[in-house]
Amino acid sequence: MTTDTLVTLHDVPVLRCAPDGPALDGEQSALDLIGDAMGQGAELVVLPASRVADAFFQLRSGVAGAVLQKFVAYRVRLAVIGDLSHHLADSSALRDLVHETNQGGHIWFLPDDDALAARLRGTR
Template identity: 75%
Template sequence: MTTNTLVTLHDVRVLRCAPDGPALDGESAALDLIGDAMGQEAELVAVPVERVADEFFRLRSGVAGAVMQKFVTYRQRLVVVGDISRHVAGSTALRDFVHETNSGNHIWFLPTYDDLDARLRPAG
């Protein structure tokens, strides 16, 4: 298994999670990532979509809400990186949810790490 790596993008310390790590599938997994991020003084956790459990994308399961609440509570930012189009295609609620979270500053769904770099780049 590859390990998570700490990178700095535009003065933001980002814990970039390895694609083959444990699934982000609930509160316990969220707390593990948050603990790792805090231990490395990261401000943002970037999780590849391959590590996000399918239940997360089924909003009725409550997994996304539980995971996101932990990140908000511990003041950690979360970014899911990768193609989520197959999940969004089947759910208007999920599409609206992704749009809403991407409008804020705490939780984002972005297609690539380049998009994350662009999102963190200071304006001007």
């Protein structure tokens, strides 16, 4: 298993999560990631979309709301990187959530590392 690593991207300390780590599946997993990020001095957690549990994308489950609330409350940014098209095709509410969060500077759902780099260039 690879480990999460602290890197600096565009002057932002980033906790880059390994693709084979535990799933982001609720409040406790969010708090674990936030704690790891804060312990390493990271301002942003970059999480592969493959590590986000399916329940997160089913908005009725409440997982997404609980997770996103934790990241906002602790002021640790989150970027989910990867293809979400199969989830977005099934839910207009999820499409709206992704669109709205991507308008802000705290939670992003991005297709790849190039899109992340472009966002980070724009925030500094």
